[in-house]
Amino acid sequence: MIARTWRCLCPPKHRDGFLRHMDLTGVQECAALPGYLGHQVLERIMDVMVEITLVTYWRSMEDIAAFAGDDPSLARLYPGDEAYGIIPEPQVRHDLVLEQAIAAHSE
Secondary structure (H helix, E strand, C coil), rough: CCEEEEEEECCCHHHHHHHHHHHHHHHHHCCCCCCCEEEEEEEECCCCCCCEEEEEECCCHHHHHHHCCCCCCCCCCCCCCCCCCCCCCCCCEEECCCCCCCCCCCC
């Protein structure tokens, strides 16, 4: 499994709208493709911005290339992103997932 990680900075006032926009564009597009295995959205509150990280999980680099195009290291941005004042990272990171565990504890 391969984790594809992209980050952006987002003004706090646009956070909720951008998260909805990201779900309706990139997340839903990924979810409809062969080889997509899931995703996580992470948030880190910074001084004046919110860092949003999207991690998508894929079966192979070939599956990622079907989504990302000829250069999978480049971020895939969408029309309308600019309306949310984001500062996107232009590159993404790809990591081979060696181990994954999510504990389910009941209280």
